[in-house]
Amino acid sequence: MTTRQTFTTSSHWGAYTLTVEDGRIVGVDPFAGDPEPSAIGQSIADAVDSEARVTQPMVRKGWLENGPGPAGGARGREPFVPVSWETATDLVAGEIARVREAHGNQAIYGGSYGWASAGRFHHGQSQVHRFLNCIGGYTYSVKSYSTAAAQVIVPHVLGLNFLDMMWHHTPRWPLIAEHTDLFVMFGGIGSKNAQVSMGGVTRHSTGPWLKECRRRGVDFVNVSPLASDTLAEVDAQWLPVVPNTDVALMLGLAHVLETEGLTDREFLATRATGYEKFRPYLLGETDGTPKTPEWAAPICGIDAETIRALARRMAQGCTLISVSWSLQRAHHGEQPYWMAATLAAMLGQIGLPGGGVGYGYGAIGGIGTPIKRLDGMTLPQGQNPVGTFIPVARIADMLLNPGEPFDYDGKRLTYPDIRLVYWCGGNPFHHHQDLNRLEQAWQRPETVIVNEPWWTPTAKRADIVLPATTPYERNDIGRAGSDAFVIAMKQAVQPFGQARDDYTIFADISEKLGVRAAFTEGRDAQDWLEHLYDRFRQGIAAEGLTLPPFESFWEQGIVELPVEGDEHVDVPFGDFRKDPAAHPLKTPSGKVEIFSQTIAGFGYDDCPGHPAWMEPAEWLGAPLAKTWPLHLVSPQPATKLHSQLDFGRTSANAKVQGREVVTMHPDDAAARGIANGDAVRIFNARGACLSIARLSDAIRPGVVALPTGAWFDPAREGSSLERHGNPNALSLDTGTSKLGQGSSAHTALVELERFEGPLPPVEAFAPPPVVSR
Incomplete structure (x- = not known):
């Protein structure tokens, strides 16, 4: 007899009801209250029993036979040997103990990213960091690939943590719909990116809000090389800017404001500082180059009269300037964020309803949503006794250059000598830039350990792989600070093969290292769920909010908190605008810092004391463009979250011949003899x-767009050819600047040609060879 059950679950891309028959997920239905559910959820059904699952603990053959040491190219090439859990945990515990004793805890790098699961307890990053803190700490990373440059520059300019700025001090959609006349979107607002959000997004509202704003008369300008970087329904004016040149365009706009008397002098005098040092640069008094529209036009590819007209429009009404995350993932990525704040200060609209500057709309779901944000319910990670860290996008630099100094936000730091990497819930062979360089760096540590449900490119390049459960094979709680719902994520199916949840894995290793009591605090997984829930429940009681007892919540399955609505909307920087003396910003001056004495004091040649145009290492105006004449941008995919569920049906159905699709302009294609649907190199x-190749006139000529997320699949025999369509095989691995040291993945010049001959097979999802001991 067939058994049929339904389970509610949450994910970073939405809430769903899973239908399970005879132990298999056979149906995925989106939450009924979601106005624009994500199709990514349909791939959930493919996740549990994918051919890419890790069936049991595995050890790389060479490591098992020869012991730890630099791999010399063997990681990613050698077969694996299956072992028992007892053997695996002995090996892991023994290796951790060896490295700690011989080299100290700073020789352990604790990787992981927070996107592993929307569940608050089985949160891979929290689990591995808690475990490593219990054994004495580890070298850690700061900031994120998504927003590293922004996270460093925004506090200097606006005195706010960037994430706090984005969630609390970016104008909310009701204000925009009611007050904004002109919405200028540098980098666009891609509703496809807003499918996802950290911890879950139960109602996808970015697209509906964009349409509502347009219905109520907001005019939009999309400054991007891609017309698709905003919804067609908002009827945006498209300014197809040359990639990495937005600052030049912004300077051209600023020049018009200054020379035509459109600058708000009173705001600059009372609520900003340093304009008197920026203005001579703008007018060319310091370098002999006035930043006129005529100067900006050949750099950014937008004609001077269009720049001049836009500047005048921006000064005529209530204007909101937004900047996407993508703009700061480029060489000198700090500058567009700084310059956008400067433009908003020149217009004098910071602190007005619907005006000023906002960051990250559409980058993830929930930005701009009228909601009372409630954080909490994440597993405590504890305190890290080790103070050694790197900016997250500098992993390859760290592994390749131990002992070398580097600059970061005013500090002179040194790369540690990493002997052991422990990764849980992440895939750096998706996130990182220049994956061939990372491949080389990844061979340097003595041991790489990975907890992972699937044979990702990172798992294939590990020494010890511990099979972890998926979110559908364990109990958890879905809860996001920017979401109104709390969701009981009940186990829907049995664990695949010998998979165990990360908590059990770390508890068992902790036992062998003598720290089980510290790691578990005497709780099993279900005890922790109840504990985290009750702690959150008590915390929000102080806000006048109530949740049912845990038992009732677990039975009910989903609870909506009354935290969403227009009553939760206030005017960002409104108090500061009204009385800057009583409500100063948390900058050294208490004002918007157009010139930062702090940054100027660092003496960085790639980040001066005020926003400036600096040529990127690679761009279409560089001499290098004669050799590599196309600029590659790598937007987030519409069919998955980063590389998650790349093997699923939603992602697979969007590929052609099993590969990601690159969008290019018909003129560029014709010049290379390429037709729509051709295989290209x-x-x-x-x-x-x-x-x-997919040909489209909705992309600027000279630009090609290849989404991220295809599992890295290089040809095996000494070739650098990646077969699947991963743009990070081509991207530039250099820091945004000495200030932020973020990812510069969008700074990449390439060439493209028609691929002749039979296409090699894609083997990205095939497990590695497995042999007996």
């Missing part, structure tokens, strides 16, 4: 990848 000095 995209290449530069760093590597090459295969893709399938």
